[in-house]
Amino acid sequence: MDHPTPPSYSEGVQKYIDRANQALAARKRDIARARKFRFDTIAVHGLYTATEAIEKNQGAIIEPVFASSGQAYRDSDEMEAAQSGLIPTWAYIRIHNPTLAYLEDTLALLESYGTDADAECVVYSSGMAAIENLTDTLLVKSGNDPINFVAQCQIYGGTYQQFNVRKMQERGIEVRWILDPNNLDEWRSKIDRHTRFLYGELPSNPGLVFFDLAKPIALAHEHGIPFVADSTIATPALMRPFAYGADIVVHSVTKTMSSSGTGTAGAVIARKPIVTNIPNDRMRADFCTYLREYPHRDQGGCLHPFQALSSMNDLRTLRTRVDVWSQSALKVAHFLKQHAAIIDVNYLGLEDHPLYPVASKYLWLVDAEHDDRYGKKVNRYGHLLSFRVKGGPAAARKVFDRLQLIMRVTDLGRVKSIATIPSISTHLQQGEESRKKAAIPPDLIRLSVGAEHVDDIVADLEQALGAAKGF
Ligand SMILES: Cc1ncc(COP(=O)(O)O)c(C=O)c1O
Structure with a gap:
């Protein structure tokens, strides 16, 4: 079998790629190590280690806030490697920031705790921004066919408005409401080949509606589509939807996770890969990295690093x-x-x-x-x-x-x-x-x-x- 020739880069660019590969291998080891810790230990430390504190941050035991709008590169080779997507980079605060990465690592680890999920996270300026960016990304049109999604009607009022008014009334994307999320036949009857995802919020705000989550998740997968769970009220301290096969979990990090209430924050945490009928291999393989690199960057609902630190400090307990x-x-x-x-x-x-x-x-x-x-x-x-x-x-x-x-x-x-x-x-x-x-x-x-x-x-x-x- 013919193997495609690997692309070749200039010596200068290749140096940065090699360096990045070493850093990525170290990160993999750090994740494997952190996954062995108990929940509280992950919540307190995330992936921030004593070695990193001492070697990079003057011994600071708390993750540093990088209050900087842009990232400086060593030279043109590093800039080219970064901007070509060949090495990890944060580049510009709307796209990413190292302080956000600490929060994202912690949330991905907590949400996949005790499950088989290999997850990534991307954080947002609010829960609503997270919900919008993730759902809009899944609502890709195919030709002129109308598309739809199916959602439980007992959801937070802002989410209801976003689905009912912003998406359905203003943009003609049909939301099919589920009245009784414990009725699997109702879910089943609403799905067709143009359905992009199923959406539930449990316990719901404020009605505390709860349902047998594993069942609509299995149904979604029978139809080759993802199940998205808003798990804000439960938090991973009480339930991790990945344990039941959910593809994507969304949070208003603003709430219980950031209980001191200094600002808003949101998070999307997704399995790698997700189930989807959208023919986009990158999106399927790593939904969160796709979000961060494309739709999130273009829409700009970015979290400020100060709030990321505040959320992390609350998450620890x-x-x-x-x-x-x-x-x-x-x-x-x-x-x-x-x-x-x-x-x-x-x-x-x-x-x-x-x-x-x-x-x-x-x-x-x-x-x-x-x-x-x-x-x-x-x-x-x-x-x-x-x-x-x-x-x-x-x-x-x-x-x-x-x-x-x-x-x-x-x-x-x-x-x-x-x-x-x-x-x-x-x-x-x-x-x-x-x-x-x-x-x-x-x-x-x-x-x-x-x-x-x-x-x-x-x-x-x-x-x-x-x-x-x-x-
Ligand atoms: C369950 C749930 N999801 C999402 C949101 C929206 O989050 P935010 O206020 O961070 O935008 C809320 C807000 O109350 C909520 O209760």
Whole structure:
């Protein structure tokens, strides 16, 4: 068999290629080493080693922030090698930056922890930018055929608007909504040969809808298309969709991962390769590198290195925070459940919740079996819950307005407990009809439980619920 002649480069360029190959081999070894660590160790260190700290960064134990818009090259050979894609480069801050790489390495390792996935990550300026860039990249047209994608309708309001208005109404790309993501026949009935991907968010914000993830993933693969999971609310501390075969995971890193709340960040993490019916070998083989080199670079939703460091600093304690906050959320849910002024509490960790069995199949505190406090697998259900107050929307607003410690904020995953009424905030724009489909009634209060002592969170709710009396 004839082998194509390898391309030849000038001696100067070749020197940089050889040097880069050595660095890439060292990186592979670092990844293999990091994959042997437990989740907490990866969250704390990522791929940043003591050797790198000492040899390159004056011993700094925290990853350096490269606050620079551009990368200087040693000479024209290095510039040519870099710009020709022959050696790794970050070149310009919109394309990449070494500080972002530290965060990306950590996220890829955490999301593939304990799975067979070989994953890459690319970070964005926000969760919405990540969702847009990844979905638009998959929505490639083939000739004049109309294309579509299939998505669960219980998703974050911003994502709903992006799919329904930006893509469908403004650009004519059909989104086919799934009303019951636990109904596999519904997923199946919506797929045809022009479907580009399936999309789910679990647990969903704010309805906490959960489904048997492995099933639509297998269905997607039967049709040669990828499954994309928004795993923002679960975080890899509770669930890693790659373990069930998901191709792409997307996060609003802004939320629980970056709990101190200094800014927004998003991430796409993809298996290598993904399943896709798009005839683009590069995209299939390494979706994230493709994103970074082409669509992301051209669209410019880049993350600032300062925020990357802030997100990394929060990520280091992700597992412990999710564990403690989940336990607090369960206590809060039990308190609300027995309160006379409450008509409904939606928390996946309540045993009588209709989705408790399916959520319990997937939501496990990572490494609990290796933690002396537990020594066995332990379910945890996250920090997000919602509830309805007797007396309808007016009563709900009264209770909400009386909160003193818990702040009224359209956000979640913060170190501080915060609450919102989704129908007048996060899910306002999508309108009443789609809120009904997504099970977001006007009297629903969403609560994101933070790191305060749980007794103080309960006491604040108790005094606020006093206002519900008389409705
Ligand atoms: C589940 C989910 N996905 C995506 C987003 C969008 O993320 P960002 O606010 O970082 O753009 C949010 C925001 O609330 C969310 O809750």
